[in-house]
Amino acid sequence: VCRLLWHIYNTLHLPGIFGxxxxGGVRQENLVALTRHAERFESSGYRGLFAFITQLRRLIDAGQAPAVKTAGGNGGVQMMSIHKSKxxxxxxxxxxxxxHAFSxxxxxxxxxVHPALGLGPLCIDLKRKIRYPTMARLALEEKLRRENLAEEQRILYVAMTRPKEKLxxxxxxxxxxxxxxxxxxxxxxxVMPEVVAEGKCFGDWILLPLLCRPEAAPLRDMAGVMAGGLYTGDTAPWQVFIHDGDDFGWAPGAAVSDTEKDAGETLFDPALLTFRYPYQRExxxxxxLTATQLKGRALDQEIAEDAYHTPYIRPLVQPKFRREKKGLTPAERGTxxxxxxxxxxxxxxxVPGQVEKLRLEAKLTAEQAAAVDVPALRRFLxxxxxxxxxxxETAAREYRFTVLMPARDYDPAAAEEDSILLQGVVDCWFxxxxxxxxxxxxxxxxxTEEDVAQHAELYRGQLAAYSLALERVLEKAVTRKALYFLQAGKTVEIS
Known part of the structure; x- marks a missing residue:
C-alpha cells in the first residue's frame, strides 16, 4: 500500500499540486503521514488495499484517525474555531x-422538537389573528435553553483549557x-446558578467571578462601584488591562503637519489616470464555453467573444396563464x-408506438408527443x-462531457498557458x-440542397469541438463527423 501511494503521488505530481x-507545507506533510501510517499497517502483518481502507474507516468512525500535521506545526499563528481546537x-x-451572543x-x-419531550408548537388564533406559545412549547424552550447553555459551558471549558502557558x-x-x-x-x-442562566455571552460568565477578584480593581473603578468580600482563594494570577477603542482610531479633527501634506502630494502620480491594465485581453x-456557442449564430458568437450587442427589445406580453395556447414554438418542438x-x-x-410509450412513462408531455415529427423519425430509422x-460496436446518445481545452483552440490571441472549460452534450457517437x-x-x-449545405457550414465549429472533446475523453480518434437534418432526411459529412 505504501508503494502504491507513492506511485500515485509521483504519477499525478500530488506533492507539487498540494504544495x-x-x-501547502501542511498538505504535503499530511500526504507523507498517510504513507507512514501505511508502513505501520503493513509492519503489523496486514496486507492489501481493501484491508487498509477498511482499517482507516474504522479508525475514523471511532474518532481515532491517524495523527496528521496541523498548521500550528509550521511555527505560525493558527486561527481556528473552538470546536476544531478540541x-x-x-x-x-x-x-x-x-x-458574541449565544445563538x-x-x-x-x-x-x-426535543427527543424526549416531543413537540412544542405555537398556537395560532385565526379569529383574533394572533399566535402565542403553548405550555408544551414553553416547557421545551426552557429545556432546550438549559441544554444549549450547558453546551456553551462545555465549549468555554474547552477554549480555556487549550493553553499550556498563557491565556x-x-x-x-x-x-x-x-x-x-x-x-x-x-x-x-x-456565581449563583440562576445568574449564570441569565448570561448572554462568554464575556458575562468570565466577568461575573472576575469582578470579585482583587486584580479586577481597574474594572470596578471604571464602573464606580465597590465590591466587598473579595475572593482570594485562587492563587492563579490574573492581569486586567483596559484599552479605549478610540485610542486605536483616527482622530477626526487631528491636525496634519506640512510634512505630511507634502508627502501626500508627492504620492500621487498623474500617470495613474492613463494606466491601462496590461492583461486587458485576458x-x-x-x-x-458550451459547444452550442461555436455553431455560428450571432448571439452565440457574442457570448463566446464576450462582445457587446444592441439591447434586444422584448415586447410586453401577457403572462402564459392569460394567453391563449397556440401550441409549441419551433424550438420547443425541436426539444x-x-x-x-x-x-x-x-x-x-x-415510431408512433414508441412516442406513445414515452408519453405514458412521463418522459414526454401530451403536447410534446403531438408535436413530434413522426415521418421524419421514420425516415431516419x-x-x-x-x-x-x-x-x-459501441454507441452512446446524449453523451455529456466537460474537458479543459487550450484557449488558443478558440482564440489565437490567447496566451499559451490559458485554458477554457468546454462543456457540451453529443447527440450521438458510435x-x-x-x-x-x-x-x-x-x-x-x-x-433544398443549397439550404442543407449552408446550414451544415454553420455547425462546423460545433462538430469540431465535439470531436476534440471526445478524442480527449475516449482516447480514440474521431474519423468521421456527420450532421443529420431530420426534415430533409439528409446526412452531411463535415471534413
Missing amino acids: AMDE GLEFPIVFLCDLE RQDFDTPVL ILVDALYGAEKRLQKLTAAAACP TTLPAK ATHLVLQYLDLQNLD ESPLAEEMRQA ETPKGVTVVDFKTDFVQ
Whole structure:
C-alpha cells in the first residue's frame, strides 16, 4: 500500500499540486503521514488495499484517525474555531469575541422538537389573528435553553483549557460602565446558578467571578462601584488591562503637519489616470464555453467573444396563464424531437408506438408527443446512418462531457498557458472498426440542397469541438463527423 501511494503521488505530481495550495507545507506533510501510517499497517502483518481502507474507516468512525500535521506545526499563528481546537494544546491562546451572543436560532422555528419531550408548537388564533406559545412549547424552550447553555459551558471549558502557558481573553464592551455596574451587582465566586442562566455571552460568565477578584480593581473603578468580600482563594494570577477603542482610531479633527501634506502630494502620480491594465485581453476571454456557442449564430458568437450587442427589445406580453395556447414554438418542438431521439429504439420501426410509450412513462408531455415529427423519425430509422448505428460496436446518445481545452483552440490571441472549460452534450457517437463517428441531429427547416449545405457550414465549429472533446475523453480518434437534418432526411459529412 505504501508503494502504491507513492506511485500515485509521483504519477499525478500530488506533492507539487498540494504544495501550491493554501497551507501547502501542511498538505504535503499530511500526504507523507498517510504513507507512514501505511508502513505501520503493513509492519503489523496486514496486507492489501481493501484491508487498509477498511482499517482507516474504522479508525475514523471511532474518532481515532491517524495523527496528521496541523498548521500550528509550521511555527505560525493558527486561527481556528473552538470546536476544531478540541484535543489540541498551544503555548499561548487568544480567546476573542467574548461578546458574541449565544445563538437563539433553535427557538425561532414554529415547532420546537426535543427527543424526549416531543413537540412544542405555537398556537395560532385565526379569529383574533394572533399566535402565542403553548405550555408544551414553553416547557421545551426552557429545556432546550438549559441544554444549549450547558453546551456553551462545555465549549468555554474547552477554549480555556487549550493553553499550556498563557491565556489571553479579549472582551470588547459597549457601554462598559453600565454593563460592569450591572454585572458587579450579581457578581460572586462561585456565581449563583440562576445568574449564570441569565448570561448572554462568554464575556458575562468570565466577568461575573472576575469582578470579585482583587486584580479586577481597574474594572470596578471604571464602573464606580465597590465590591466587598473579595475572593482570594485562587492563587492563579490574573492581569486586567483596559484599552479605549478610540485610542486605536483616527482622530477626526487631528491636525496634519506640512510634512505630511507634502508627502501626500508627492504620492500621487498623474500617470495613474492613463494606466491601462496590461492583461486587458485576458479579461474578455471566457472561462467556460458550451459547444452550442461555436455553431455560428450571432448571439452565440457574442457570448463566446464576450462582445457587446444592441439591447434586444422584448415586447410586453401577457403572462402564459392569460394567453391563449397556440401550441409549441419551433424550438420547443425541436426539444421534443431530441427527447424522442434520446430514447428511440433503433430496432423498432413503430415510431408512433414508441412516442406513445414515452408519453405514458412521463418522459414526454401530451403536447410534446403531438408535436413530434413522426415521418421524419421514420425516415431516419430507414436511413443508412441508422443502420450503421445499429451495427456499431459501441454507441452512446446524449453523451455529456466537460474537458479543459487550450484557449488558443478558440482564440489565437490567447496566451499559451490559458485554458477554457468546454462543456457540451453529443447527440450521438458510435464506434466502428474505422474509428469513432460523431453525429449531431438537426431539426432546422431546410428543403433544398443549397439550404442543407449552408446550414451544415454553420455547425462546423460545433462538430469540431465535439470531436476534440471526445478524442480527449475516449482516447480514440474521431474519423468521421456527420450532421443529420431530420426534415430533409439528409446526412452531411463535415471534413
